[in-house]
Amino acid sequence: MRIVSVKQGVVPISSAIANAYIDFSKMTASVVAITVEAEGGRRATGFGFNSNGRYAQPGLLAERFVPRLQEVGELPALPDGGFDPAPAWAAMMKNEKPGGHGERSVAVGVLDMALWDATAKLAGKPLWRLLADRFNGGAADDTAWIYAAGGYYYPGKDEAALVEEMKRYLGLGYSVVKMKIGGAPGTSIEAALKEDLGRIEAVLKLLGGDGSRLCVDVNGRFDLKAAILYGEAIEPYGLRWYEEPMDPLDYSNHAALAEHYRGPLATGENLFSMIDARNLIRHGGLRADRDILQFDPALSYGLVEYLRTLDMLRLHGWSPRRCVPHGGHQFALNIAVGLGLGGNESYPEVFAPFGGFADETPVTDSRIRMPDAPGIGFERKNDLYAVLKPLL
Structure with a gap:
């Protein structure tokens, strides 16, 4: 060939x-x-x-x-x-x-x-089937767990608009959602925390008070003091996870935060190699029984390198089920199903046309079934294929 x-x-x-x-x-x-x-x-x-x-x-x-x-x-x-x-x-x-x-x-x-x-x-073959056959003894998940990532800051967007956005995700079949925190402009950390707690509580009310259905994401903005302050305030909510509170390469501060925050932490989307991932596992204080690893194969040298990362994780006592890749794209979704990961991110309303999955695959209780189409399945997502097709 x-x-x-x-x-x-x-x-x-x-x-x-x-x-x-x-x-x-x-x-x-x-x-x-x-x-x-x-x-x-x-x-x-x-x-x-x-x-x-x-x-x-x-x-x-x-x-x-x-x-x-x-x-x-x-x-x-x-x-x-x-x-x-x-x-x-x-x-x-x-x-x-x-x-x-x-x-x-x-x-x-x-x-x-x-x-x-x-x-x-x-x-x-669909990529998920090819990966299962080559690397996972033929075993592939029937469906993949996915969550709706959104809750971004937008000019004029208030709590009511945030809740309406989350309602739309629930209406699309998602039961777990994610929102951004830590981004209130021009305010002290205490004022930002007060504002974010109001936003979190508004979404939790929509979710029936079930914190396991809500993730929050800081995108690496905090220092250790702010990360601990926020962590102490949100821990009673029992959230699904507290994502990327600090710079992704600040392993010692992640280890310090893990000693204070007992709930699940999530990080890794901005680490782009097996070596960086290994340093996080060795020095970041993360806990293999609860924390989430979000390495994105599309940003980190692709699947060839991601396979090395999964091998490294197993050697360090981590299950692939603790991996939930960033990116919300079909490539990572195929990898999740074929290699037995814990799930995948999804972007129902942002980053079009790259976010989201095949058009004919509905979401039910935050789970999605893969189409039986050769390759990754881009041709089954019409708006994305319209962007890719001119390259032919």
Whole structure:
């Protein structure tokens, strides 16, 4: 098998929303299409893109990673009819020094996604089934647990508008939702906390007071003092998790917070390599019986690296069920089902067209069943495929 074409583009995913750290007014995403030809002239085109929160990488793709990929000779064919993306991944990373996983991991992840889409299509299988067969003894989950991520700050958005947003998610079949906190502008931490507690309590009232149905996300804004202050205030609510309270690389402060906050913590969406993930596990004080790991394969060198991360986690006593990837995209959803992860994020109303899943897959009690379509299934999501199709 051989790569016959690699194409890339940049598309906007801008909106007026903001979290506690950044706004998305100028956000972009890279999109790629990789066509692979097998013996006998069979061809398949795989698509890839990067998750929200990191910008498009046209320079890195054009200057380094696409040329290296185009120089790859034969891709090793496998008995299932597909190929092994690992050698192509190794070629992309040739002459790259260790460390520095901020932006190149995004570029490589975009191409890796497309390679996995192509190999599953050549095998005639959904990616989740291909992954289960290759790496999980054939076992795949019947459905995936997903939660609705939203609750962003928006000009003029008050508690009533936040509650209405969460009502819409419940009406779509979600039973667990997530909202942003820590982003009140121009106020002291005490004033921001007071405002956020009102927002949290308004949503909890909608959820019947059940804190296990609500996650809160700080997007790394707090220092340790603020993280502990918030943690002490929200712990009585019994929330599903308290997400990314501090800078993701501040492992010692995460360990200190874990000594104060007894509820589940969630972090990892801004760690982009197996080594970074291992440092978090070694030094971040996280607890394998309750905490959530949110590494996003689309941002962290793709599935080839994510498989290494899962192996590392097992060696350190962590179950894949503690992994709930960031990103709300179909790639991570396939990985969750095929490799037995704990679930996946979902964006019902933001980051269109990349957020959300196949059009014909309804959500029931925060669970979704995968379509039986070859590849990742982008062609089953009409608004997303409309963006990807021009690359053909």
